[in-house]
Amino acid sequence: xxxxxxILLPGVEDRRPIIISGPCSxxxxxxxxxxxxxxxxKRVKLFRAGIWKPRTKPGGFEGVGVVGLQWLQEVKQExxxxxxxxxxxxxxxxxxLKAGIDMLWIGARTSANPFAVQELADALQxxxxxxxxxxPVNPDIDLWIGALERIYNAGVRRIGAIHRGFSTYDKKIxxxxxxxxxxxELRRRIPNMPIICDPSHIGGKRELIAPLSQQAMxxxxxxxxxxxxxxxxxxxxxxxxxxxxxxxxxxxxxxVIRETNQTTENLAELRKQIDITDNELLDxxxxxxxxxxxxxxxxxxxxxxxxxxxxYDEIMQKRVILGESLGMSADFVRKFLESVHExxxxxxxxxxxS
Numbered sequence: 186x187x188x189x190x191x192i193l194l195p196g197v198e199d200r201r202p203i204i205i206s207g208p209c210s211x212x213x214x215x216x217x218x219x220x221x222x223x224x225x226x227k228r229v230k231l232f233r234a235g236i237w238k239p240r241t242k243p244g245g246f247e248g249v250g251v252v253g254l255q256w257l258q259e260v261k262q263e264x265x266x267x268x269x270x271x272x273x274x275x276x277x278x279x280x281x282l283k284a285g286i287d288m289l290w291i292g293a294r295t296s297a298n299p300f301a302v303q304e305l306a307d308a309l310q311x312x313x314x315x316x317x318x319x320x321p322v323n324p325d326i327d328l329w330i331g332a333l334e335r336i337y338n339a340g341v342r343r344i345g346a347i348h349r350g351f352s353t354y355d356k357k358i359x360x361x362x363x364x365x366x367x368x369x370e371l372r373r374r375i376p377n378m379p380i381i382c383d384p385s386h387i388g389g390k391r392e393l394i395a396p397l398s399q400q401a402m403x404x405x406x407x408x409x410x411x412x413x414x415x416x417x418x419x420x421x422x423x424x425x426x427x428x429x430x431x432x433x434x435x436x437x438x439x440x441v442i443r444e445t446n447q448t449t450e451n452l453a454e455l456r457k458q459i460d461i462t463d464n465e466l467l468d469x470x471x472x473x474x475x476x477x478x479x480x481x482x483x484x485x486x487x488x489x490x491x492x493x494x495x496x497y498d499e500i501m502q503k504r505v506i507l508g509e510s511l512g513m514s515a516d517f518v519r520k521f522l523e524s525v526h527e528x529x530x531x532x533x534x535x536x537x538x539s
Contacts, residue, residue, distance in 0.1 A: 188377040189407050192315035192345040194267050194287060197230045201442055202401075203408030205269060205288075205381065206433055207233040208415075209423040210246060211253035218259060219415040223430035225264040227437075231288065232257070232266045233410060236281075238422060239273055239294050246421045254284035261285070269317075273301070275308035282312065290317040293349055293386075296332040297321035306339035317381060319347040324367050330374065345379035346371060347410060348401075350387035355472040358464050360389020360426070363397070365404060365461060372405075385412040385426045394428060395436045400461065402442055403454055411436075473525065474532055481533030491533045497526060 193199055206224055211217050211234040221232050234257060238248040257268040269288035272278050273295045281289055289309075295301050296318055309316060316336050321328045329346070336344055348368040350361025368380055382401035384394045398409050414420045417427040428436075484491060501522060508518030 189379045191343045192288075192317070192379050194231070194315070197267070201405075201407055201444070202398075202437075202440070203231070203381065204229050204433075204437065205231040205233050205408065205410040206413045206430075208235075208420065209385075209412045209427060210235045210238050210421055211249055211256055212246075212421045214256045214259070216415060217253070217256040218263065220413060220430065221260040221264050221266060223415060224413060224433070225266055227430055227434045229430075229433075230266060231269060232260050232264075233269045233412075235422075236270045237273060237277055239292060251280050254280060254286065257286060258284055261287075272305060275304050278305060278308040282314075286314075288315045288317065290347060291319060291332065291336075293319045293322045293352075297323065297325075297328065299328075299331060299335070302332045302335045306335040306341075309336060309339050309341055311340040313343065315343040315345060316341050317345045317347050319349050319383070320351070320367065322352040324351045324362075324364050326367055326370050326374075329367075329371060333375075333378070345381060345407075347381045347383050348387075348406070349383035353468075353472075355468065355475060357468040357471065359387055359393065359468075361387050362465070362468065363387050363400075363461065364465075365400070368406070369404065379407045381408040381410050382406045383410045385410070385423070389426050391417070391426055391428045391432070394426070395439065398436060399440060400457060402440055403457055470525070474529065477529035477532050478536055481536030484533065485537045491530055491537060500526075 190199060193203070197203065206229050208216065208220055217234060224232060234253065236248050236253040236257075237250065238246060254270075257270065260266055260268050267287040269290065270281060270286055271292050272281055272289050273292060278289070291302065291305060295305070318329070318332050318336060321332070333344060333346060346368070350359060350363050351367070353362055371378060372380060382398070384397035384401065388394055388397050394411060398411070401409060411433055412423065412427045413430050413433050414427040415429070417424055417429060420427050481491070483489075501519065504522055505515050505518045509515055
């Protein structure tokens with residue numbers, strides 16, 4: 186579709202990582218201006234703030250609305266920064282363009298709905314500012330590409346993607362699972378597509394922002410969108426995943442940017458992939474144990490024994506055959522499944538005896 190230079194604005198350096206930073210939500214004029222001035226001192230060129238906040242449940246802070254666009258205009262005037270915000274409806278697009286917003290992004294909930302994306306595409310016909318599209322909440326690469334294509338077909342040529350992870354209802358390390366294979370596949374299919382990583386939404390915790398940012402750089406992402414706030418603990422939305430401008434500066438100064446392409450991956454990068462895979466394995470095991478506990482509740486209510494020998498033997502035989510077909514030894518698969526089953530039985534017994 187395009188390349189990194191297409192989403193750059195005058196004065197923003199053509200080098201990794203491009204940094205887009207600012208609060209999750211524009212809350213007050215003072216909060217917006219204070220945060221923006223602190224970021225400008227750190228030489229951040231692109232300021233972000235949510236004006237309209239689509240919340241998972243009603244009753245939460247859903248943004249200040251159009252008045253917040255005036256605060257973004259003040260940011261431009263007082264700091265010289267470019268400003269960006271999320272749009273979810275054609276009216277949002279209209280108001281943002283009227284206010285001279287420099288960059289817009291489409292959120293994960295919106296990009297999951299082709300009808301909503303098409304309405305935005307129609308409102309963005311021929312617009313000549315960068316438009317970024319977050320991945321849908323579910324890991325559907327075709328749905329993500331479809332959203333990007335809808336914007337492209339509207340005559341927009343300055344397009345980028347934002348990877349913010351994928352929703353799950355299970356207990357996990359991350360708020361949204363990274364599933365790095367999805368943006369990697371996006372890069373394979375559209376090689377020149379600029380990809381920005383949003384470690385704030387992936388991690389959901391400020392202590393995860395630094396390692397996730399480094400992983401994104403190691404995977405050759407073009408930039409980072411990181412939520413910063415002048416007083417994160419008092420933020421009206423997503424307080425736990427926001428950091429101060431000073432912490433942002435520290436994280437950026439400690440990033441290792443590898444620009445040299447290598448024909449083979451070095452050991453450190455391979456180990457990072459192992460770490461990512463191990464975290465994903467633990468997330469999956471947590472999900473399996475949740476299901477086991479639900480089974481334990483069912484057995485308790487129906488006075489069933491915990492151990493179902495026939496079922497266990499059937500699972501073991503099928504899984505060992507499948508494991509062998511995937512290149513693993515039967516002995517390894519058997520020992521692994523025995524350990525998983527032992528833990529499942531233990532958790533079911535806890536449920537029954539509770």
